[in-house]
Amino acid sequence: MKKTLTSIVLGVLLTGSLTSVVEASSRQSIYSDLSMNNTFYESVYSMNMKEVLEADYTDDGKILIKSNEVVTRGDAAFMLYMLLGMEPDTTLGFPDVDPSSPYYEAVSTVASRNIVSGYEDGKFHPEIVLTRSQMSRIIAGAFNYTVNANATVPFTDVNERWTPYVDAMYRHGVTAGVTPTSFAPDKKLTRGEMAAFMHRAYKKVPGSAYTEFEVMNVVNEATRKTRNVIVQGLAKHFPNQKAADISSDMSQLAIDSYLSLSLVGYEKSCYNCDGANVLSDFQFGLPYEILMQSDTLLKMDATVPTNSINSGHRAIIELVRSGDSWKIKSYVTRSFTSDPLALTIDQAIDYLSYAVPVYWQEDVATIRHTGKDNATGYDLFVVNGKTTYLFDRNSGYLDRR
Structure with missing residues (x-):
């Protein structure tokens, strides 16, 4: 659980058990344990592509996201630490969170920011499972929501202790409750629910406020989602693929000029070979630069390294904000011959x-x-x-x- 942006392996993820979706779409769930019809799918998918919500990979190629599993205090600290690109701050430590723990940096950082506090015994207890009410305080703190001590909420099952935090989430559109009058405050929080709360809250964060790490997360999510669409389209239609196979799906992720480029590349690709025209992950351990950043535009110059299968390149990728989502607008490559890394x-x-x-x-x-x-x-x-x-x-x- 180190805070690094690794390359998620997104090869051929299709099995006979995966759920197909509506006509004119080639998309399928990439998870063997979560259908696209599930309420939490898009939130889980977004958080996984950002590497905020980790998946398990089985020996037979399945991806398990385990959306029904519960979330502990340590889990929540790590997820928010990754999502919000927090600078590590380990000045505040706990005796039950050792520096060797995968949660160490995350727990220390969120505690230093007073998003999550320790217990009276001086420990953090990262293993304790969160309830939905406890999560409301954490989300409100992480996203700097104003908390009104005299707030009221339409949920009759929320007591005075948690009402200010549930109200903050309700006002910001992060929750509507499990019913119009019930929040289920004592219910144990699942990974799917946590993903949904984070996803709804994060969609409202302006691009100009992103940290450097958040910009990387957004770029990775955009490239990985387009790659999945193209690979799934090829799996379903090759060798007779047409742009119409994926144009609707891709238009949710890209606009021209990249949209047209990707559709042409799709038609020229092959399946089960190294010739698929898909975007590889940037390697942010190599030189990169954020060229432009605003509420509606992100532009980055970064590197895709050469590997044993494909030649790498340097590229400038431009994303524009459309509603609550970021779409790829352009992707312009440069070869290492013309622009080598020349590392010392x-x-x-x-x-x-x-x-x-x-x-x-x-x-x-x-x-x-x-x-x-x-x-x-x-x-x-x-x-x-x-x-x-x-x-x-x-x-x-x-x-x-």
Whole structure:
């Protein structure tokens, strides 16, 4: 649960158990345990694409999102920490949240911001399951809602302690209750419900207020969703795919010029090969720059590294806000031949200290540059005195020898 933007593996996610949707759409649920007809699907999908809500991947290729599982205090701290791109603040610690805990940074940070407090015994108790009423206080604090001590709500089952926080959520359109007169304050909070509350609250956050990390989250969500649409369209229609297969779905995610470009690319793609015209994840451990940021426009220059299958590139991606969602407007690439990364050795070591644990599951204590590989010309780096990695400082290519 480190605060890093990793590349979610979104290959062929289709199985016979997945739910098909309305005509003129090729979309299917990417989760084997959650239908697109589920009330929480779009919220869960958005939070998962932002890496706020984590999924489990099975050995047989299924993705489990477990939307009916309960949310603990530690879970909630991590989700909000990731969603809002908070700068780590570990000045406030708790004896039951060790620095080795996956929740450590998140818990310390949200507690330092007084979004979530500890208990009278001085502990945080990250394992305690949240109720919907407790969640209302956390959401109100995380999104800086004004809390009215004398508030009233239409829900007859909410007591005086929680009314100000439920009211704040109600006024901001984050909740309408489980019925017009009931909020179910004592019900244990599920992952699906938490995703829905966060999704509704976050849609109202202006783009100009995003942190750098939030901009990355939004860009990743946009690229991953378009990739899913194209891959699912190919799975259903190849080799006779037509733009009409996915035009309706893609128009929810992109506008011209990228919309036209993606539809042409879809028609020229193949299935079960490396030639599908899909957007790869940017690697934000490599150089990037936010070029423009406003309430209605995000523009970023970032890197897709070369890997063992595909050539990478540098690209400028532009997103525009349409209602509550961000859509891709343009995507302009540059080759590493014309614009190499040209990382220094120190920059390469800094990147490997991030990338090796994420992509190769090897914790890094030391990294040492040992020269160049004679066959490829790539730089050689020895991690922890035992494992050698090849790295191209111009294209971001990384492999383990």
